[in-house]
Amino acid sequence: MNVMENLLSERIKSTPPSFVRSILKTAADPNVISFAGGLPNPVSFPQEELLVSMERITKTYKDKVFQYSITAGLPELRQYIANRYNKKFGLNLDIDNILITTGSQQALDLIGKTVLDENDGVLLEKPSYLGAIQVFSQYMPKFHTVDLTDKGLNIEQFKSALNNNIKLMYAIPEFQNPTGLTYSAENREEIFEIIKDKDIILVEDDPYGELRFNGKHLPYIGAGRFKNSIVLGSFSKVVTPGMRTGFIICENKELLKNISVSKEASDLHTNIFSQYLIWDYLMHNDFEKHIAKITELYSKQAQAMLNAMDKYFPKSVKYTRPDGGMFLWVTLPENVSALELFPKALEKKVAFVPGDPFYINKKNVNTMRLNYTNADCDTIEEGIKRLGELLEGI
Amino acid sequence: MNVMENLLSERIKSTPPSFVRSILKTAADPNVISFAGGLPNPVSFPQEELLVSMERITKTYKDKVFQYSITAGLPELRQYIANRYNKKFGLNLDIDNILITTGSQQALDLIGKTVLDENDGVLLEKPSYLGAIQVFSQYMPKFHTVDLTDKGLNIEQFKSALNNNIKLMYAIPEFQNPTGLTYSAENREEIFEIIKDKDIILVEDDPYGELRFNGKHLPYIGAGRFKNSIVLGSFSKVVTPGMRTGFIICENKELLKNISVSKEASDLHTNIFSQYLIWDYLMHNDFEKHIAKITELYSKQAQAMLNAMDKYFPKSVKYTRPDGGMFLWVTLPENVSALELFPKALEKKVAFVPGDPFYINKKNVNTMRLNYTNADCDTIEEGIKRLGELLEGI
Numbered sequence: 001m002n003v004m005e006n007l008l009s010e011r012i013k014s015t016p017p018s019f020v021r022s023i024l025k026t027a028a029d030p031n032v033i034s035f036a037g038g039l040p041n042p043v044s045f046p047q048e049e050l051l052v053s054m055e056r057i058t059k060t061y062k063d064k065v066f067q068y069s070i071t072a073g074l075p076e077l078r079q080y081i082a083n084r085y086n087k088k089f090g091l092n093l094d095i096d097n098i099l100i101t102t103g104s105q106q107a108l109d110l111i112g113k114t115v116l117d118e119n120d121g122v123l124l125e126k127p128s129y130l131g132a133i134q135v136f137s138q139y140m141p142k143f144h145t146v147d148l149t150d151k152g153l154n155i156e157q158f159k160s161a162l163n164n165n166i167k168l169m170y171a172i173p174e175f176q177n178p179t180g181l182t183y184s185a186e187n188r189e190e191i192f193e194i195i196k197d198k199d200i201i202l203v204e205d206d207p208y209g210e211l212r213f214n215g216k217h218l219p220y221i222g223a224g225r226f227k228n229s230i231v232l233g234s235f236s237k238v239v240t241p242g243m244r245t246g247f248i249i250c251e252n253k254e255l256l257k258n259i260s261v262s263k264e265a266s267d268l269h270t271n272i273f274s275q276y277l278i279w280d281y282l283m284h285n286d287f288e289k290h291i292a293k294i295t296e297l298y299s300k301q302a303q304a305m306l307n308a309m310d311k312y313f314p315k316s317v318k319y320t321r322p323d324g325g326m327f328l329w330v331t332l333p334e335n336v337s338a339l340e341l342f343p344k345a346l347e348k349k350v351a352f353v354p355g356d357p358f359y360i361n362k363k364n365v366n367t368m369r370l371n372y373t374n375a376d377c378d379t380i381e382e383g384i385k386r387l388g389e390l391l392e393g394i
Numbered sequence: 395m396n397v398m399e400n401l402l403s404e405r406i407k408s409t410p411p412s413f414v415r416s417i418l419k420t421a422a423d424p425n426v427i428s429f430a431g432g433l434p435n436p437v438s439f440p441q442e443e444l445l446v447s448m449e450r451i452t453k454t455y456k457d458k459v460f461q462y463s464i465t466a467g468l469p470e471l472r473q474y475i476a477n478r479y480n481k482k483f484g485l486n487l488d489i490d491n492i493l494i495t496t497g498s499q500q501a502l503d504l505i506g507k508t509v510l511d512e513n514d515g516v517l518l519e520k521p522s523y524l525g526a527i528q529v530f531s532q533y534m535p536k537f538h539t540v541d542l543t544d545k546g547l548n549i550e551q552f553k554s555a556l557n558n559n560i561k562l563m564y565a566i567p568e569f570q571n572p573t574g575l576t577y578s579a580e581n582r583e584e585i586f587e588i589i590k591d592k593d594i595i596l597v598e599d600d601p602y603g604e605l606r607f608n609g610k611h612l613p614y615i616g617a618g619r620f621k622n623s624i625v626l627g628s629f630s631k632v633v634t635p636g637m638r639t640g641f642i643i644c645e646n647k648e649l650l651k652n653i654s655v656s657k658e659a660s661d662l663h664t665n666i667f668s669q670y671l672i673w674d675y676l677m678h679n680d681f682e683k684h685i686a687k688i689t690e691l692y693s694k695q696a697q698a699m700l701n702a703m704d705k706y707f708p709k710s711v712k713y714t715r716p717d718g719g720m721f722l723w724v725t726l727p728e729n730v731s732a733l734e735l736f737p738k739a740l741e742k743k744v745a746f747v748p749g750d751p752f753y754i755n756k757k758n759v760n761t762m763r764l765n766y767t768n769a770d771c772d773t774i775e776e777g778i779k780r781l782g783e784l785l786e787g788i
Contacts, residue, residue: 004646004648004649006593007509007561007593007595007622007649008508008509008652009507009508009509009510009511009514009533010511011507011508011511012507012508012509012652012655012656015655015656015659017655037462038462039461039462040461042456042457042460042461045457045460045461047452047456047457047460050452050460051448051449051452054445054448054449054452055445055448055449058441058444058445058448062436062441063436063439063441065636066436066439066441066444066634066635066636066637067433067434067436067439067634067635067636068431068432068433068630068635068636069636102496102638102661102665103661103662105659105660105661105662106660106661109659109660109661113403113405113406113532114402114403114405114406115401115402115403115406116403117403117404117405120403131659131662134658134659135659135660137659138507138656138659139403167401199400199401201401228401236462240460240461240667241460241461241462242459242460242461242462242463242665242666242667243460243665243667244496244661244662244663244664244665252398254398255398255401258402258406261406261409261411262406262409262532264528265409265499265503265525265528265529265531265532266499266500266503266529266660267496267497267499267500267503267638267661268497268499268525268638269638270638271496271636271637271638271665271668272636273634273636273637273668274665274667274668
């Protein structure tokens, strides 16, 4: 084992273990009602339509869908993305602002790789997406966190955190993972005013933005007006995650060119068949209608979970009420460890993610993440009921 | 630009620019006969059969082919790979020795990420694969190179290079990229004897191994007998490169687990649809027959290139005679720069890759790489004839 240690990089030694994956394994028993994962409901995969598109692109573009391709990604798909965001958010993007990535997770890796040196400051929400913590950890930065409130970032903490040589700021302003919280328009404006003249990179991760079931879409903090604005998008939640197709929207084309060099070194280019497939699907189907179908379903499931929590959870337990996305966040009384609760929940055949991996070096926290997208309403009620019985005992 | 520099990591600043891609752009004119790329002939894509497999897997496995999946890769595909290598090379692999990657390029990135700290020693062939130089550069190691001869590594140089705190050795013993050279059985044995008790990681990159048109398959240097042996394989050259599906075969399961953590941080998992697709294709078709079809074609094309070179090139120009793979390597008289020749070749509507990017910090070398897999025999003869006219003038 000592020899093994010598062979590993400091980078991998400072990477947090794959918390959720190990938890998911223990929760893999099909009799367990799992709120632990982050799987979209299969209704979000337009399977029949994708099969039609597969036939069409294979017959139309022949060897092109199977051959090596360019690093930046299929121009037609990048144009579609530019057009969609220009229309929806009043932006002024062209295809050179867009880089196709192997899922949003790769986007985080490429950004970290391209901009982070050891000990550079990275600003995160507290709590933040565990996959971002994991991937940025590999570049050995110093993390600085800012409390997330139901309006967005705690502004005083935010101002103070910016004094720490911050190079990269990572936020999920819409239906945040893990909390389900959304930054208010005012909070976004305040954040923009504070950073607008600063030489930092602002990454707004937006994988769930299309999945809004309450209220109206809000403008991004930085897109279209902040020089080093990056927005991350993904087809994982609205077409298929298995195809690993996401994208980076970057205001600064010079920065994106550098990210693109990292992309080439990392995997040459994203699966070109999948890019043609998703583009063809988008061209030949009513995407808005498809999204509406998914959000309607998730809205019902989120409501089923909230109704069950109102009914079965003790009053001392608090939880968020998301306007979209896939998760909500439960806060237990202060002295209760969600991690210690986990094995007891498994005994009752119900699973969740204890809050720990969403924090930097914080253990036995009193929070947990629940996913509501991958179970039907009756199953959700039954799972929450079991969890409620457990929580009554704390 | 100064502000921009401040935002970039040392890592990206030490990454060589994307040489081949920029050259490929200038050679994108359809009237140019290009020997510059590394594209497989489309005959290597079993398009009809893949379409049949797409329909079958979509109907059989439904949402599973579109959903998130596990980081290690589809167990059925890993089992297939283990069985194939066990049978062909007398190995003793199980699925925990196999990690599916987003192409072989990602395998290089994951290995670099998992084992390399700044200034660690990396041993490469001279010349070596430019994509490996690019990706390892991002981890800022010290490179040490060993001359490649027509028998394999120069053994004296190799012994001496090993004195440089080498952590990782990277080699392409079969139909090397860029030279087309293959290590002899004796050279492999000598290398093994020298490293067998050393705590280094040996990566044998083998994307072309299936494409042998002369002679017999040779055993790997390390597979099955060296504790930190890694072999890289790929479906890019025998099924489809567009699907970005490669794999790592690693003797040391503990090491592979660490690489797998880097994989999860990098892109969660490889496109699961592609994994099902390739596995289904392999299960339902005569793969050996398909490989035979490709190698027969490449053999003819390689021969056409060699015949034309014998006919049109001046005697002062030397070249390798590959037994398989996709490339051959041309050595010009000592004082001739292939890079300076390149624009003149483009005027004659023929393109190649000047040798420069295959070396660490060496400029205006007298070598070039030619690819013979992606043009028919008549086009190859015409292209070599044009190149010959140019070389007559040097």
